[in-house]
Amino acid sequence: MQYVEQETGRSTAEGRPSEPVQREIDRGVIRLPGEQRVRLAPAAGPEVEALAADLSRAIEGEVRFTAGDRALYATDGSNYRQLPIGVVVPRHKHDVIAAVAACRRHGAPILARGGGTSLAGQTCNVAVVLDFSKYMRGVLELDRAGKRARVLPGTVLDTLRGAANEFDLTFAPDPSTHEYCTLGGMIGNNSCGVHSVLGGRTVDNVHELEVLTYDGLRLRVGPTSEEELDAIVREGGRRGRIYAELRAIRDRYADLIRARYPRIPRRVSGYNLDELLPENGFHVARALVGTECTCVTVLEATLRLVDWPRSRSLLVLGYPDVFSAGDHVPEVLRSGPIALEGLDHRLLEYMHKKGLHESYLRYLPEGRGFLLVEFGGDTREESDARARAAMDALARGPNPPSMKLYDDPDQEQALWEVRKSGLGATARVPGEPDTWPGWEDSAVHPDNLGGYLRDLRALFDRHGYHPSLYGHFGQACVHCRVDFDLVTAEGIRNWKSFLDEATDLVVRYNGSFSGEHGDGQARAQFLPKMYGEELIEAFRRFKAAWDPDFRMNPGKVVDPYDVTENLRLGANFRSAAVETHFRFPDDDGDFTRAAQRCVGVGKCRRHGGGTMCPSYMVTHEEEHTTRGRARLLFEMLEGSELRSFRDDTVKESLDLCLACKGCKGECPVNVDMATYKAEFLSHYYAGRLRPRAAYSMGLIHWWARLGQRAPGLANLVTQTPALAAIAKKIAGIAPERSIPPFARTSFRQWFHGRPRRNAGAPQVLLWPDTFNDHFFPETAIAATEVLEWAGYEVIVPEQQLCCGRPLYDFGFLKTARRLLRDVMGALRDPIERGVPVVGLEPSCVSVFRDELRGLFPDDPVASRLRELTHMFGDFLKGAPDGDPGRLLLGPRGIELPRLGRRAVVHGHCHHKAILGMDGEREVLRGMGLDAELLDSGCCGMAGAFGFEEGDKYDVSIQCGERVLLPAVRSAPKDALVVADGFSCREQIQQTTDRQALHLAQVVRMAALHGPEGPAG
Structure with missing residues (x-):
């Protein structure tokens, strides 16, 4: 099957559509196909129809290839947009195996997707998307004594945490999306979170994976002794060849891996080849964590659980600025916290402008930079004692901060909500330019955090950017949404120039471009700076061992797209002019801009808690999330395959919107789907008869x-x-x-x-x-x-x-x-x-x-x-x-x-x-x-x-x-x-x-x- 670029004119800094890339590479290890590089959409025609028909015959799950289905999965939380070939919703493992086999027969790329909240573009591609979140979810086994859990890839993190908490256990990585992110996505991304200080990254908490290769091999992988490794290689076959190549990669690059891999707690960029080293037990499962579906599809995972303190106490420290807060991180870490987060005054200013958590901000001590430090214990007295010991130690040191220890659980929860709302608080701030991901999770060693924050702020200033700085300061991972200009050629050039300097800065600090969100398309282009060309070749060999045809999420991590390609907006973007009844005063009077509010956080994908989004909570369909509906409206307004205000796909998605306004109150960027639905329906039914209920109940007055x-x-x-x-x-x-x-x-x-x-x-x-x-x-x-x-x-x-x-x-x-x-x-x-x-x-x-x-x-x-x-x-x-x-x-x-x-x-x-x-x-x-x-x-x-x-x-x-x-x-x-x-x-x-x-x-x-x- 041939896949060709769909010319949308959104891709490059110069405002021109990208040319299809022909690439022949022969480095003695692999040979990439010389066909056209996958871009935005599959060529229409019988090949795609034949693939859809083949998939429908092969699986019990759902096969979705309509324009609306593809639009729902065209983007994630990143700056990128690529229309997939189609979507498959498997019911069980056998569906996944059959679907991959069908794609293989047609030469179609594969992308397994979790909650779709990725910020680096790794969960959108011209591929057949496998969505595990509807059916393939659940905790299959929880071993309390062994502190392990066996889960399906579509399992929501909080489902596992809820089951484990009954035994005072937890899965340590807990990103802010814990209510709706999936464990398969966390494994693909190597996710972290607030309590990674306690238990590390996802890679540190994976024991075993059951995986499927593109060519149909199903196998379990985990730690492998030298004896086991020798036996597997001698056994031969496809599995033996994979392990032989992995051993060859280890043996050839071991010294270079030890020398070049940053020794920091939050290295997420690149492949985890260090897990193949002898001192790490040739852990194949952990080597596959963070590969972003570029190597295998995960069918099942066995995860490590850690003890979860029965009591937790929150200490908040106030500093003159965020740089001083960063300087004190090493000292605070010596007190043994289970979480250590930081935020600056600008984040609080943004919250004030948005009217977000204003009543909570009064709980903070005096300062313009803050550290939220959590301590654990078996009892409240024990956790409080640890916090007070930290306070005593800080009080004796130079330049002690203002300090406040919280005894009220409601106040503690309120302050964690302030921190958790960082992304939402920095997006769509009234009176401020739009902000975007694109350099939002760099990481260095905690000892160097204060200096890095100062240098990073100076770099932002030189390029005219003014972001808030916050994040997982205990592991020196810095979050920020930046006011990049991604809609003009000049703005995109400045962004890329900034990225060039920002990556140089991280390399000088021996840090990682990503400390949490992965490489995808946003950072992969710069990986040679961090690892050198020889290790990039090792990455390429590692991918080829699993995916010799390069059909797993192509163009991400290895041989990546340019950072300026496939932009959701781009230099040729022009907002569609639409005459509306509502005036959209918070969106410059522009319905298209209102539809762009969604930043892909995915909070509307919660299975419980709060109001948003009631229809998704019962259907578990992406089209019934606030995010899915916003995506469809964006695609509709931007002239894709959807038929503007007459499109039945958009209408069907909005039909099950209860107009509850939960999104306006709970969505981090206040997407107002009830209003968008009313506006859409007014145009959809213009000159048409409405359903009977519209006249009986709509005119009830x-x-x-x-x-x-x-x-x-x-x-x-x-x-x-x-x-x-x-x-x-x-x-x-x-x-x-x-x-x-x-x-x-x-x-x-x-x-x-x-x-x-x-x-x-x-x-x-x-x-x-x-x-x-x-x-x-x-x-x-x-x-x-x-x-x-x-x-x-x-x-x-x-x-x-x-x-x-x-x-x-x-x-x-x-x-x-x-x-x-x-x-x-x-x-x-x-x-x-x-x-x-x-x-x-x-x-x-x-x-x-x-x-x-x-x-x-x-x-x-x-x-x-x-x-x-x-x-x-x-x-x-x-x-x-x-x-x-x-x-x-x-x-x-x-x-x-x-x-x-x-x-x-x-x-x-x-x-x-x-x-x-x-x-x-x-x-x-x-x-x-x-x-x-x-x-x-x-x-x-x-x-x-x-x-x-x-x-x-x-x-x-x-x-x-x-x-x-x-x-x-x-x-x-x-x-x-x-x-x-x-x-x-x-x-x-x-x-x-x-x-x-x-x-x-x-x-x-x-x-x-x-x-x-x-x-x-």
């Missing part, structure tokens, strides 16, 4: 008003089984769902039918959203009574208004914009008077706090309305009277009523992502409730989403059953279930035997019935 005219008749239709079945069929509602009944009296009817209360008191405008007005007015009535009891005069708009929340789910953006104009016009007087607007439905409040700005960023009325809008709990919490346990409410200063009950609390997605749950938490605490705030993610209903028939209903139930619904069912019968979102309460009511309450109802309950609540 109109139908609710109509139904309220004759609620008895409306309920006859929706609550009588036979008629309800017909109504659901017409409306596109899942037959398993119940349609909520209309209230006989709406909230507005109740409110306007009673006399005015608290006239002359400070006013509060209670927003009567469609759901709490027409379907469940008890919530709004309870809120009114509580606010009046606190001394406010409650007012409600005279006109029937709607924020338009359901319209966004179906792309009715023109209508949504018109409804918001109506709201601003009708509320102009209370807005001008500064009357607070209190909402009960989190999704509606989020419209005023989020979508309103996106649609009207420069409108002063919109801005003022946004400032005045509050969730009920945030408004109610008032101000403490000096006792943190007491909250005084409203003008009357009434103490918050007490309620001595337990409660299970579920936060609405928009509440958590946009508004925050602090107010809710403080009110519940102030009432004396024993409240458990569930880490339940999305309930699954998500407005109209869970009501829709087909896949959406199924995903909705799976989302709810992940955490929320089991927790509600298992809650004690006397415990309250609290959920402010109308759709959350509906999901709970329709799938459990419990009735959830709004916070307003809980406060009213306490006010009316006292601390014990109502009888029964």
